[in-house]
Amino acid sequence: MAGSLHSIKKTKRMLRVLLLILVIISLIYVMFPIVWMFVTSIKSNSEIFAVPQTFIPRQGTTEAYNTVFHSSTRLRFFLNSFIVSSAVTIATLVVSILAGYAFSRYEFPGKKLVNMFVINTQAVPPIALMIPFFGMIVALKIYDTLWALILTSMVFTLPYGILMMTGYFNSIPKALDEAVKVDGGGPFRICWQFLVPISLPGIVATGVYTFIMTWNEYLYALTLTKSTEMRTVPVGIQLLMGEHAYVWNEMMAMSVLGSIPVLLIFLCCQKYFLAGMTAGAVKS
Incomplete structure (x- = not known):
C-alpha cells in the first residue's frame, strides 16, 4: 500500500514537471516573436542585414524610436x-x-x-x-x-x-x-x-x-x-x-x-x- 502511494506521488510529480516544461516551451514559442521584434527595433538597419545574424545587438540604438517620435x-x-x-x-x-x-x-x-x-x-x-x-x-x-x-x-x-x-x-x-x-x-x-x-x-x-x-x-x-x-x-x-x-x-x-x-x-x-x-x- 505504501509503495502504491509512493508510486502515485511520483507519477503526479512527474506530470507536474512535464506540465511545467510544456508551459515553458509554450511561453518561449509565444514570446520569441515579441522579443525578436523589440530586439530588431533597437538595431541599426545595417546590422539587421548583417551576416551572420545576431540575436543580441552589437550596439543597441534608439534611432528607430527617435525617428518615429520626431515624425x-x-x-x-x-x-x-x-x-x-x-x-x-x-x-x-x-x-x-x-x-x-x-x-x-x-x-x-x-x-x-x-x-x-x-x-x-x-x-x-x-x-x-x-x-x-x-x-x-x-x-x-x-x-x-x-x-x-x-x-x-x-x-x-x-x-x-x-x-x-x-x-x-x-x-x-x-x-x-x-x-x-x-x-x-x-x-x-x-x-x-x-x-x-x-x-x-x-x-x-x-x-x-x-x-x-x-x-x-x-x-x-x-x-x-x-x-x-x-x-x-x-x-x-x-x-x-x-x-x-x-x-x-x-x-x-x-x-x-x-x-x-x-x-x-x-x-x-x-x-x-x-x-x-x-x-x-x-x-x-
Whole structure:
C-alpha cells in the first residue's frame, strides 16, 4: 500500500514537471516573436542585414524610436488609430447595450429574424463586403476620412457586441426589473442605473474586444483612405516597406509602440475581460 502511494506521488510529480516544461516551451514559442521584434527595433538597419545574424545587438540604438517620435506623420498614424478605435468602441458599447437590453427583456415582431440576421453577419467575410462598402462610402462623400473607417468598423463590431450584451443581460434575473418598476422606474432607468453597473464585466469585455479589433484593422483602413494624413498604424507600418528597401528597425519600432496600447488595456481590464467572456454563457 505504501509503495502504491509512493508510486502515485511520483507519477503526479512527474506530470507536474512535464506540465511545467510544456508551459515553458509554450511561453518561449509565444514570446520569441515579441522579443525578436523589440530586439530588431533597437538595431541599426545595417546590422539587421548583417551576416551572420545576431540575436543580441552589437550596439543597441534608439534611432528607430527617435525617428518615429520626431515624425509628425508617424505620430499622426497613432492619433488616427486612437480616434477611430475609441469612437468605434464607445458607439458600439452604447448601441450594443440598448440592443442587448431590447433583445433580452422584450418580445417584439420579427425578434427571431433580427437576431438571426445579427448572428449571420458574423459569418460574412469582411473582404466580401469591400466593393459594396467602397461604393457606399464614395456615394456618401466620406471617402478618405476617419468617418469612413468608423462606420465600416462598427458593421463588424456591433454583431459581436449585441450578442455579448444580450447573453450577459439574459444572465441577470428579470425579478430585478420588476423590483425597479414597483419603485416607479422606467426602462431607461432599469437599463442604465441598474443593469449596466451589474454588467460591467461584460461591457469591459466587449469594449476591449472592440478596441483591439478596430486598432488592428488593416483591410478597410488601406482601401478607404488614400492620403497619408488619414492612415492608421497598421497601414503606416506597411508604408515603410519601400520598392527597393525595407526600413525594418522603424517597422519593428512602430510595431512595438502599436502593441503597447492594446497590451496596457488588456492588462488593466484582464479581470473584467475574463469574467465578462464567461459570465453570459450561463443563464440564471
